[in-house]
Amino acid sequence: MKLTLKELRKKLYIFATEKTIGFTLISIFLGLVVGAIFLAAAGFNPFQAYGIILRGIFSKPSYISYTIVRATPLILTGLSIAFAFKTGLFNIGAEGQYIIGAVVATAAGYFLHLPLLIHIPVVIISAVLAAGIWGGLAGYFKAKFGVHEVISTIMLNWIALYFQNFLIYTKGFQKPGGETSHSIQPTANMMILKTWKQSEAGREWLLQHPFWKDLLRTPMNWGFLIAVLMAVLVWFILNKTALGYRLRAVGFNKFAAEYGGINVNKNMIISMFIAGGLAGLAGALQVVGVSHKVTLIAAMEGYGFDGIAVALIANSSALGCILAGLLFGALKYGGAKIQPFMQAPSEVINIVIGSIVFFIAIPKLIKVILTRKNKKGGIK
């Protein structure tokens, strides 16, 4: 098939302006271009840098696995924020809800002694409930007292952070001599084939199968699958249930929803509860799957704030959060490698992500650029 330049431009214009995915892809491309400009201006070869990043993500099974592990919490905090967005709320509190999820999961994983198949679900469910209540608090404050959720969630983030630090310094929970908690019981550990990996037979088998050995070197766990399931579940709740209909109605037009007989206050609390639960699940999965404990923190770790970018890149679509989370996780994991390999600042990744979000904020800019080109090309 042969395309003239004109037709190509026209196709590009339609792709970029009428399809969300096209617009998102163009924003991602432009974000990468901005990152390249920064690298070039600082005297680094951007192609080399992006090459290192790409190889750092895909060239080994363990790299891919690390990328997925990195992406998992981002998908979930992204989902949390996207869900709240859909219902008209801005959940800046995913950060704190994540912390609550992680710390409750650690406590349940360490203090409870349960059989293998029961322990993990108990840990996860208690973490999700606690974080849901944490998020629901912000919803309650808004519904009952009219406190802006942006303020209350910002404050709750810090309270959660100090709460975690407080628990870490509590006798019985603190690992003696360390600034971390005790590790969770083996029965609460969700790493894939953890015991088998260390067993005699397992090690021998892995020695003969380098691919699997490399893949299983990582803290690979079931978290990613759970995150994907959650995305499907969120999509289902929002689009196929009466609850989702009500929540979206409140988000779309609060007053119209109220007029239509929907209890706006109740739905705000429910929405923040679910959003909090999703972010808490991110923290819980990180504990049972990767870190197995919580550590003293001095500043926010950023899972919640990164989740905002994930939700925005995904245009608040639940399934889009999977892809955006993977993109973000990949950039973060792969991007860290340009530092040791070419001494280029890995912070360029934040510039790339910021630029992507920036371009996503201004659909009109891309429209204007393409329209001008089209005018020159004679297409109206």
Add this chain to the structure above:
Amino acid sequence: MIETILNNLALILGTTLMYSTPLIYTSLGGVLSENSGVINIGLEGMMVIGAFIGAAIGYYVGNPWIAFIGAGIAGGLFGLLHAFACVTFGANQVVSGIAINFLGAGIALFLSRMFFEGATMTKSIPLDNKMPRPLNGVFPDGSFLNIIFDNQYATVYLAFFMVLLIWFFMYKTKYGLRLRSVGEHPTAADTLGINVMRIRYFAVIMSGVFAGFGGAAMSLAIVSNFRPTLISGHGFIALAAMIFGKWKPQGALLACLLFGGAQGLAVFLGQFDFEISSQLISMLPYVITIVVLIGFVGKSAAPSADGIPYEKESKY
């Protein structure tokens, strides 16, 4: 006995002033932007870049005021970027603000690695090149006023002056009236011949300048260098203070002081060997803010057109 109480009170007041100052600048920035009708969630990113540029110029040039102004300009450039997206292109203002936060942190750390031999922490500014302390040694040693003001940097007093200035500008000048009218009802303002776009550009750029000042008030006075965790959530707290203060400069000031005061109390209590953990005491400012919001402030209302892009006529 009374003397100890007074001394402790002075100590708390002193810390209050210190902690409030960066927040006051930044929340003033928020007040300007949002009263003109543009939400600015990017205050955090603007603060980060201000803190870095302030520390970097402070280190290389050695003059704190040049550094402070440089930080304002850097913040203002990010304000310009935000205005470009939100005013000219009718962007989703929250999304653009989030982008600014990522860009601010990313660019600050990127530049830090470039100019400070690959480190994300800038080199310390010598004590003599930090902000001056105008009332250092003015009051007799150990007196009430001495404890409060002895170690306060010039940025503290300037912050209070700025509140007065912005208040005067907003409520006593015609430009301030125009700014507020643009935020309340841009169409009506436009009909009366006010250039909505120009005023919003001005307000958003100035909000960046003030956030940049806020960051520099941190890196040039409270500490003497920039590091990645220096500004961790201060911009968001300033944003909260602005909302808490009902979008007014004087309200934002009070909110920042309340927050700084709670912080001061936490620092004060932290020096004792209590049974209570210092971690729990650190929660205090945040808990107090929520309690105050629930109990005393009630519903707050943003300027009517806050967050809504304005278009003269439908262009597309």
